[in-house]
Amino acid sequence: MLLIGIIWFGTLSYRHLIPTDEGRYAEMAREMLVTNDWLTPRYNDYKYFEKPPLQIWATALAFKLFGIGEWQARLWSGLTSFLTIIAVGLTAGSLFGKRAGVIASLILASSPIWILGGHFNSLDMGLSAFMAMSLFAMLLSQSAPKKSGAEAFWMILCWANMALAVLSKGLIGIALPGLVLIAYSITSFDWQIWKRLHLIKGLIVFLAITAPWFIWVSLENPEFPNFFFIREHFERFTTDEHRRVAPWYYFFPLLLGGFLPWLLQLPKGILLAFQERSNQEPIFKPLWLCLIWCVLIFAFFSKSQSKLPGYIIPIFPALAILAAAAIDRTFFASGPSSMFVKQKQGSTIWAFQTFGFALIFALGFFALPEVAKTGKPYEAQSYAQYAQWIGVALSVITAGCLLAWALRKKQPAKSILVFSMSFLLMTLIAGTGHETAGRLLSGVDLANKVRPFVKADAPFYSVNMLDHTVPFYLGKTMVMVQYPDELEFGISQEPDKWLPSVEEFVKQWQLETDKDALAIMRPEMFEVLKNNNNLPMEVIAEDPSRVVVRKIQPTESN
Numbered sequence: 001m002l003l004i005g006i007i008w009f010g011t012l013s014y015r016h017l018i019p020t021d022e023g024r025y026a027e028m029a030r031e032m033l034v035t036n037d038w039l040t041p042r043y044n045d046y047k048y049f050e051k052p053p054l055q056i057w058a059t060a061l062a063f064k065l066f067g068i069g070e071w072q073a074r075l076w077s078g079l080t081s082f083l084t085i086i087a088v089g090l091t092a093g094s095l096f097g098k099r100a101g102v103i104a105s106l107i108l109a110s111s112p113i114w115i116l117g118g119h120f121n122s123l124d125m126g127l128s129a130f131m132a133m134s135l136f137a138m139l140l141s142q143s144a145p146k147k148s149g150a151e152a153f154w155m156i157l158c159w160a161n162m163a164l165a166v167l168s169k170g171l172i173g174i175a176l177p178g179l180v181l182i183a184y185s186i187t188s189f190d191w192q193i194w195k196r197l198h199l200i201k202g203l204i205v206f207l208a209i210t211a212p213w214f215i216w217v218s219l220e221n222p223e224f225p226n227f228f229f230i231r232e233h234f235e236r237f238t239t240d241e242h243r244r245v246a247p248w249y250y251f252f253p254l255l256l257g258g259f260l261p262w263l264l265q266l267p268k269g270i271l272l273a274f275q276e277r278s279n280q281e282p283i284f285k286p287l288w289l290c291l292i293w294c295v296l297i298f299a300f301f302s303k304s305q306s307k308l309p310g311y312i313i314p315i316f317p318a319l320a321i322l323a324a325a326a327i328d329r330t331f332f333a334s335g336p337s338s339m340f341v342k343q344k345q346g347s348t349i350w351a352f353q354t355f356g357f358a359l360i361f362a363l364g365f366f367a368l369p370e371v372a373k374t375g376k377p378y379e380a381q382s383y384a385q386y387a388q389w390i391g392v393a394l395s396v397i398t399a400g401c402l403l404a405w406a407l408r409k410k411q412p413a414k415s416i417l418v419f420s421m422s423f424l425l426m427t428l429i430a431g432t433g434h435e436t437a438g439r440l441l442s443g444v445d446l447a448n449k450v451r452p453f454v455k456a457d458a459p460f461y462s463v464n465m466l467d468h469t470v471p472f473y474l475g476k477t478m479v480m481v482q483y484p485d486e487l488e489f490g491i492s493q494e495p496d497k498w499l500p501s502v503e504e505f506v507k508q509w510q511l512e513t514d515k516d517a518l519a520i521m522r523p524e525m526f527e528v529l530k531n532n533n534n535l536p537m538e539v540i541a542e543d544p545s546r547v548v549v550r551k552i553q554p555t556e557s558n
Contacts, residue, residue, distance in 0.1 A: 004109050004421075005082060007428065012078045012119060013071030014432040016442035016469075022121040023442075023469035026073035029059035030472060033068075039217055044466070045477040046490025046497065047221065049228050053213065054167035055126045068475075073121045080129035081118030085109045088317045091136040092324050095143060095286050099332060103416060104324035108317055110420035113258025115427040117313050123169050124310030130165035132317035134158045134177055135293055142193060142284040152198055159202035163209035171233055174206070176297055176314070184292045188277055188285050227489055246307040251298060254309055259316065261423045262323040264353045268330060269322030287325060290318040331412055350408055354419060358401035364394045375437060378544045382437040389433025397426035440543060447473035449541035450518070450548050458516035463505055464525050467546065478520070481505045506533050509551065517551040 017023050028043050032053075041048045041056055055076050062072040071078075085108050093101020108114055117125045141154035165173025185191055218224050256263065273287040294315040301311040331350055372380075372387040400422020407415035439445065447470050454460070454476055462478040466485035471478055480498040482505070484491045491498050499505045506529070509519070519537070521529070526547040529535050537549040 008082050011428050011432050012074045015435040016444045018438045018441045019468035023472050025121050027472040029056050032060040033063050046487045047493050049224050050232055052167045055123055077125040078118055080126050084129045084132050087136050088320050092321050096325055100324045100328040103327050104320045106420035107262050107323050108320040110261050110423035111259050111316050112427045114316050116431050124313050127165055127169040128313040130161045131314040134161035139286045155198045159206045163206045166210050180293050180296050183296050184289050248302050250307045251302055251312050265323040265326045268326035290321050293318045354401050354405035358398050361394050361398045385436040393426045393429040397422050443469040444473050446541050446543050453540055453550055455516040458514050461519040463519050463521035512551050515551055520548045523547050
């Protein structure tokens with residue numbers, strides 16, 4: 001775990017921030033810090049009420065303690081994801097034995113989607129971590145003796161984590177665990193669990209954590225409740241207003257790729273959950289609850305009209321517990337002769353899994369020329385370099401799988417360790433190597449060229465676009481022009497802070513007396529303004545997707 005932690009946190013700073021989430025949430029935290037307004041989240045100086053502020057608070061605090069930078073912006077995702085890796089091991093270890101706990105931690109630490117989510121500045125990982133913690137606390141509480149202090153402690157901790165999940169991304173932090181509990185009760189005929197939820201104490205803790213900010217921000221911003229609770233929850237799930245429509249099977253490839261190393265263990269884990277459910281004794285069934293958790297959350301977001309890859313990350317800790325139980329009860333089986341048959345079957349599956357992945361990834365080398373051809377023409381060199389990173393990642397995983405295959409008989413525990421660490425390294429190498437292609441998206445080089453021209457009190461216009469990284473790297477908010485993008489609500493609350501059309505911008509620019517005025521736009525818009533309006537402007541920096549200009553005075557033009 002120490003080695004995993006060093007690798008986990010040591011790679012947070014390698015990449016520059018890319019749009020949209022990484023730049024957005026880093027900039028919101030920067031603005032919160034510099035304005036010292038910890039109540040009302042803002043983005044580009046406009047009110048931004050789409051999500052609660054827990055991660056923005058945490059990131060702003062990281063900026064205050066460690067300075068403003070990339071790894072600080074990703075620290076919350078890295079910290080919450082790593083703590084969940086530890087927590088899933090402790091939970092599985094308590095329920096099924098120490099070995100199962102270690103395996104569960106290794107499974108989650110080597111699941112590609114969890115690795116990438118833990119190294120990406122997005123709200124999804126914080127939400128997933130606290131939802132997972134609420135699941136773990138529920139498992140431990142309901143497995144404890146009835147009316148014991150352990151039952152009460154873990155159940156109150158469950159309520160607290162649901163509250164933190166709500167402050168991370170909204171009401172799904174309590175709605176989804178509630179739906180899971182209902183589905184579990186119905187399918188397992190376990191009605192006694194409702195008597196062990198410590199509802200009164202739990203609700204007090206939940207409201208003590210969540211209510212202060214929601215009440216305070218609503219008093220200061222009366223428009224908040226309708227926008228947040230109706231538009232950002234009910235309409236997001238039931239309508240396609242957010243333009244994130246995808247087919248019902250959207251999450252299946254993400255599930256397969258995100259849990260790729262351990263897919264072959266899932267059928268056995270699911271079977272164990274059904275066997276547990278078939279037990280007629282009135283006892284708590286932890287594996288069945290984990291399975292219900294995965295199925296219901298996956299189905300919920302598959303049904304939603306708004307879909308993004310990070311939405312199903314909360315199911316992966318529960319998948320790790322199912323897969324860990326499967327490996328522990330088969331690969332390391334002991335006892336009656338029937339268990340040794342299962343152990344032999346488990347060893348056969350493991351041999352097929354390790355050698356099969358080695359073969360598949362070895363064949364991946366033949367696809368490297370296609371990686372080099374990915375992207376637009378101006379990205380050719382970047383993706384050629386990225387193909388080299390992919391080649392290194394393929395080398396690591398192929399060698400790791402072969403070593404795991406060789407160790408499978410005499411040293412099965414080491415075989416699992418090598419296999420999981422190989423997937424961790426492969427994913428991090430491929431993920432961090434994306435910097436070769438992502439640097440252009442990040443806008444950091446553009447910002448470095450523009451920075452000498454930026455003045456604190458001079459306007460900076462964003463013409464018909466919203467760039468999600470340049471404001472962060474410049475430490476400068478922008479005046480939106482014509483296209484509100486996702487800032488439509490904030491602009492509607494403070495319309496005097498923006499220009500509603502390019503024509504208005506042209507007039508403003510011509511009247512602008514501040515020679516330090518700047519504007520960013522896409523190359524197509526720059527050509528329109530240059531050819532049709534003959535505006536007094538000079539290009540000071542550009543890249544394939546953005547142009548930054550400064551205002552020049554007539555004397556300079558002449």
